[in-house]
Amino acid sequence: MKFNDVLENLTNYEAGKPIELVVREFGVKEKDVLKLASNENPMGTSKKVQKALKKAAAHAHLYPDDSMFELKDALSSKYKIKPENIIIGSGSDQVIEFALHAKTNSKNAILVAGTTFAMYEIYAKHTGAKIYKTQSKQHDLDEFSKIYKEKKDEISVIFLCIPNNPLGECLDRKDVYKFIQSIDKDVLVIIDGAYNEFATFKDSKKEIKPKDLLDKFSNVLYLGTFSKIYGLGGMRIGYGIASEQIIKALSKLRAPFNVTTPSLVAALEVLKDEKFVEDTLKNNLKEMKKYEKFAKKNGLEFIPSYTNFITFLFKKQDSSEICDKLLRQGIILRNLKGYGMNAIRITIGLPKDNQRVLKALKELL
Template sequence: MKFNKILENIKNYEAGKPIELIVREFGVEPKDVLKLASNENPVGTSKMVVQALKKSANKAHLYPDDSMYELKDSLAKKYSIKPKNIIIGSGSDQVIEFVLHAKCSKNSAILVAGTTFSMYEIYAAHIGAKVYKTPSKSHNIDEFMEIYNSKKDEISVIFLCLPNNPLGECLDAKEVFEFIKSIDKDTLVVIDAAYNEFATYKDSKKHISPLEISKLKNTIYLGTFSKLYGLGGMRIGYGVADENIISNLAKLRPPFNVTTHALIAANEVLKDKEFIKKTLENNASEMVRYEKFAKKNGIKFINSYTNFITYIFDDKNSTQICDTLLKQGIILRDLKGYGLNAIRITVGLPKQNKRVLKALKALI
């Protein structure tokens, strides 16, 4: 059977290994598997969400509210914007897909950092759009500006992942908004802010305001409930932008693209201030633990504004480290696929981090 030739050069997204795989392959007891590879919330799921889902279990036979009124209203109040400035997606990934289908074609291109979230490139490949990358792996605004000015006629979308996944670095908001001002009004700038709540908690200068983004004519803010809010399994995210941008993206949204229970869970977790506070506090204190360990043991690391930290190795093989730990039931993310001899570690709970660092210490 013949398929679209575009598919020949598209690589599958490499997701973190699931717990079930480790149980099957290495005979590790499920309770002994520690998954710190996918940047999920180690605190778990909000109790308020669990209770709300129990109460709504008998709604599984009904289609969800396709207007998504309650969640849009909650987000609108949170960010002091209007519901018409919001689009809800099955994960913020789906909004990325909407953006590229709305703005790109085989005659256009996107611009991204040298190392960043791989789905930008994968979705662009679906359309046949070119991908321009900065020479630097992390975000360098001067490099973005130089490439944009030389390829302005081709570039339709610019992605700024702030903070950046899988590295963890983050630009200051002031620098970002100055950059946006210099971009043509017909080029869409995407601020992927999946981890921005963590960045804001660590350093207020990193905070990207959805309200400010909604006032711009060429920018969209992407948020997710998968990280801080602990709803990775629900697959729900959103975009905030000018009404014209949102109304055009909405034309690409399939009906009922988000489940009833995902909408209920997302709306409920926004109310759980204690859960959010606990998550941010744990991440901040345990991140310091990873930084101290790296300094003490001579490991290079990237100053992270996310819920993960990236360790970079000179004389150790990142794949061998990850494979060895995998057999012990510890799942970390090897970044060899990104061309880096590095591992990405989700910051877990104190007991979990103690186990990871002890195992790493034995290896190095």
């Protein structure tokens, strides 16, 4: 059977290993498996959300509100913007897909950092677009500017992951705004803020405000998600914020009822639970310092992180070997060999989780 040519060079996104796989393959008891590979919220899911979901189950036979009025209204209040500036997706990566199908084809290209979220490239290849990457693995805006000037006639979308996944570094707000000002207004600049709440809590200079973007730029799409700080990874819900012109264009690609009723209920409820968010931020920052201290004490290089994970870089040891040995102990971390790096990304867990990881790492090192 013949398929589209773009599929020939397309690789699947490598998700973090599920708990069930470790139980099945290594005989580890489920209660002993520790998953710190996918940057899920170690605090779990808000109790308020759990309670609301039980009520929502009674309406599972009904289609969701396709206007998503309540959630858009809540987000518009949070960010002080209009509901017309918001689109809801099944995860923020669905909004990425909308954007690339709206702006790219085989005649143009996207520009990304050397190492960043893999779905930017995968979705771009769906449309036949070229991918230009910086030599630097982390975000270097001078390199972005240089490539943009050289390939200006081709580049139609630029991605800035702030902070960056899977490495953790984060650009300053003032540098981002200065860069966007140098970009042609017909080029869509996508700012992926999946982890921006963590960056903002650590350093206010990293905060990207969607309202600022709307007020200053007509060609920027901001992405947010409920999967990370809000603890709703399993509900698959995210959003995009942009000018009405951009939102109208993306909405033409959205299938009806693309987000489930439970997902809408969960997202709406967790926005009200400020304590859950605050507890998540405090735990993350406090526990991050333990990993940094461990790295310095053991001569490990790490990337200063503004997310809910930290990246350890290895010179002597092999990251694949370390991940495999930890996996057999029931500890799931993210090996970055697939990104061409001898490195491991570790989601920041609860105190007892981090203590277990650091003890196991110490023994291997």
